[in-house]
Amino acid sequence: MKRVVITGAGTINALGRDVASTLEAMREGRCGIGELDIRDVDRLAIRIGGQVRDFEAESVFNRQQLTLYDRFTQFTLVAAAEAIAQCGLEFTGELAARAGVVLGTAGGGVSTWDDNYRSVYEDGKNRVHPFVVPKLMNNAAASHVSMQYNLKGPSFTVSTACASSNHAMAQAFQIIRSGMSKAMVTGGSESMLCFGGVKAWEGLRVMSRDACRPFSANRNGMVQGEGAGVFVFEEYEHARARGADILAEVVGQAMSSDAADIVMPSKQGAARAIAGALHDAGVSRDEVGYINAHGTGTAANDKTECAAVADVFGPHADSLMISSTKSMHGHLIGGTGAVELLACIMALRDGVIAPTIGYEEFDPECALDVVPNEAREAKVDVALSNAFAFGGLNAVLALRRI
């Protein structure tokens, strides 16, 4: 089996327009969640989110591109540009023929659906722009990345709700590990912060009206974010031979299905994914220093996740750190695992643990070290990133310092 490393990272999210500004915000425990600035917000009960602000798509893309790029594709391309520039790879010849793009998204072009439904239902128009379908399709972002960077290998989009990005990155990891490809572009993107997107989430009654406070006893729900995280995964020897700057090694992954409930999480399903990732990575429990939690800030997720971690790690659960950066950037749904992987990389590479901000009250059902409110310096060898989706689909990644 080949070893797999990360040689490029890119992002855009409520905390920043690139990796450096995002990590700086995480170090400072800054909150990117605020009042939503979207059309018809006055008809919404939920009016906060981790929105990407002051993003002028017109200054990044030309008119022809904008007719084809939904906001989730725009975010993807911005993040991909940063990641691919950092990795320094030029995709040509045999490398390009086998390098692909695997991205996660839950909703794809949600605002394209929203805008065009509005146009035909509310405004009574009988004609929509011819590119509505290629703009809204879930694989649009992956396809545009492949076209822009000449990536001709296995490329597809994974849609497993809140675990989409982790499932996508697990696939990219396996593709390189098995020897199918030397490099893969992977991660995920989401942009549901439009009237219809937020309205749909409102219906479920799991959204907070004021803040995302993971693990805090007074938590009252999740807060949506938007944005993208994109990485270049590369075969270790390939990266080393060209002297690439290696950000971290991806050492394992596991995927599991609760096979139980369409929305309620299961401790067993989560625990099987966490334990599976450790087994796949060949690391022992006490090597794990940090877990980037799924940590949505809902009553159900946080206590179930903490119980799963306690089950898997036993006494070591009390000495590892587990934080939820969703408290800062919000829940990016299908893109969330990708942005959260940055916190794992920061822990391994910089020795800085991103905090769980908004933490106010101890909850005995979440009695772990959740790194409350302030970042912490610590040397970490192995970090995990959890994602547990609606539908009971779980994916956990294991990273090691290199």
Added chain:
Amino acid sequence: MEIRDKVIEIVAEQAVLEPSDVKMDNTLEELGIDSLGLVESIFAIEEAFDISVPFNANNPTEGDFDISTVQSIVAGIETLIRDQKT
């Protein structure tokens, strides 16, 4: 604005040309407009003139709407406006 000028404006925008560079006897191919560009042009024409253009991208030459040149498109629109607005 005359039909002809509006059509030239639409076609020029698709081709990323100045309207003055578009000649009436140009074919869309000569102007560098591909199949997606054609579909987008038809949409823009329908919006601009509030007409419905009988066009199927599976078989662009079928039907009465002649897309062989800028001139034939203008003529086709004139006919459609006459038929659909009366």
